[in-house]
Amino acid sequence: MTRNVFVVGLNDYNAERLKTLRMVEDVVFHQLLTPAQVYETQEFDIPSMLAEAEATLDAFDGSIDAIVGYMDFPVSTMLPLLSRKYGTPNTSLESLLKCEHKFWSRKVMAEVIPDHVPAFTAFDPFDDDALSKIGESNLRFPFFVKPIKSSGSRLGFRIDSPEDFDFAVQKLRAEIGQISEPFNVVLDRADLPDDIRAIEGHYCMAERVIGGRQCTVEGYVHDGEVTLYGTVDSIRYPQVLSFFYYLYPSTLPRQVQDQMWKISRKVMKHIGYDNAGFNIEYFWDEVDDKIWLLEINTRIAQSHCDLFEMVDGVSHQQVTVDLGLGRKPDMPQRQGTQNVAAEFFYRVFFGDATAARVPSRAEIEVAAEQVEGTRIVSNLSKGMKLSELPEQDAYSFAVASVWMGAGTTSKLLWNYEQVMKRLNYEFTDIED
Template structure:
């Protein structure tokens, strides 16, 4: 008899990756919300989202073995609440909130790794003069206390930029902030966090260097990293352009961040969950910094794991629920390296042409392992796209595999030139997103 798992925000492509786990014929996947309902600024309040999820899980009569999450907030916070109610394995809510609440998380990180944390301070965007709360000078990043995909995140270079960002944040921050406040009310928030709730922001000094993330599991106190993925930005250091696996960082740097990840999770009391932790490394000064902690595997990494190991990273989420030890080291896929590329435009305009199905499938057939997923539709204003960062618009996701990084990047550049998107401003794709560093 197959074992049943609810999956937050399961789209058709996720079902394919879920079925790319060993023994997939023994599992059955049940959708818990669509990705539109749970990912991009959900319109329902947290209490309603939780009630709907509880109702769906409770009403199911099959043998449910667990709940899988591969998205950020709010499903990351709904996950431990539901798992605790139904006796499924997960991290507890307190530990999850110590990761999701960016200011609280920085306080915990500083306790575990004081030299790995940039200067930071909390900022109330609704204060009479938020500028007075800053504890350091320009430049810095300003981010909401809770969020994902760099939404409402701004690089601040001067006072005028700060005030422009605050005006935007004031209009939108409560969409996720109030959802977080619902969860914060269920735990005891320490005095050091104080009044800093989901509608606040955190200002952080800039991090420099290369970005990389470890993904792993903590099960019954056993810490294990199953993959290290490079997160690469464009040459202007504005927007993410690819997630590349495996990491091209030197071995000693990878060992350093793996050890740091364990120290962070044990400080937070994080256990019985998958995780992802992002770091920066500056080769010039050989310094390391923590960027953020995530409480799940990343669905953005699934295709890379399939290409390199022959199985999806969803296997790690299953291993947590089933009390198994994740180990991909003996597995081998078709490619030696792989990446998910984010093809972008950096100016707001209207999409006037999108490649049709026949064009896309022909291109995919011409490149082994290629997958092309357009984000936009014809006639769409880029500024209306949900879930974008503050500097660009994601046009398409492209998944590729190769036998070397040089081949991987070359194939992507050639493919982007063959994708016939057109825009009302008459311009194509900006070249600076293709000249990212190779490490």
């Protein structure tokens, strides 16, 4: 009997990759909303998207066996609402928001893993006295600020001085509405405690700066059982907050990874998260041998799909599909063709600029051919301004992503250099 899986924001590339998963011979994958609606934009009309998705599902002449997605906001927050209406497996909206509402998430973490949570407070960026109120909470420079609903590294700032805070507040006031307004739509549909309801979508978090070697633990919960299946290192460019590449498997000491996995099981069990995938970002401070939990994401990391496919033999979209169908995920280990794999981010560190030249499709294909199995995605078109790119951090622009594998990490880095020599970007109207 055919089973129908609806994937929010499904694109052509992933439509083909999903067919390579295990135990999907009887599964038909259907697009639910287009990529342009859910991630190739910076404006999210959630009521309209939900209405269109529901109209599609209501009109479908067949069984609705799963409703899944593997992207961040707004997809992640819409899934529990759709699953609740159509009776497909997923975690509850409230348990999801205990992860995605960053203030609520920190409060819940502090209940069970206080030694791994930095000092934090919420603040209103539209309050002219916000900085003094942050100081009253005993947070001192330096600290980090971000929206209570962040997406990627967007609108995240390190604050070392009042001038830094003023700059961050100006950016937050100008742009936070793109996140806060749709997020408030979701909050209005949830059963929230009064103290959390008071921290609306336009609020921000201030947290003590934490650091060290950063990584992401990937896992899922099925029928109350928390399972972890991989740790991916997050390597930054020197002296900046922007990511250079994600590396799998992690090179962290095994005992550090084991401790992170133990913390992950404890916090996800406490939250009551169930029947869905997640990933948790951590720092390991080598000097003090201290583990800090940075944040919880209520989805698999799409950037890691190629990495798991190359090293373990299948994309961890396997986890998403299996859970959506109500079954325990069948995720293999070390059955891929590569020992290590990475996603590299080719970035430029401008205030803004215009793309005067970008690699052609043929040039990208030639560059990818330098190393077998390489996949390259260019994010720019000629004449496009860098500021038009969605989901960028506050310090750089990722103009291309490169996924590749190798036998060793050193060979992987050497391969990346050979590939990038073939890609030529040129910019005009450069702003420092």
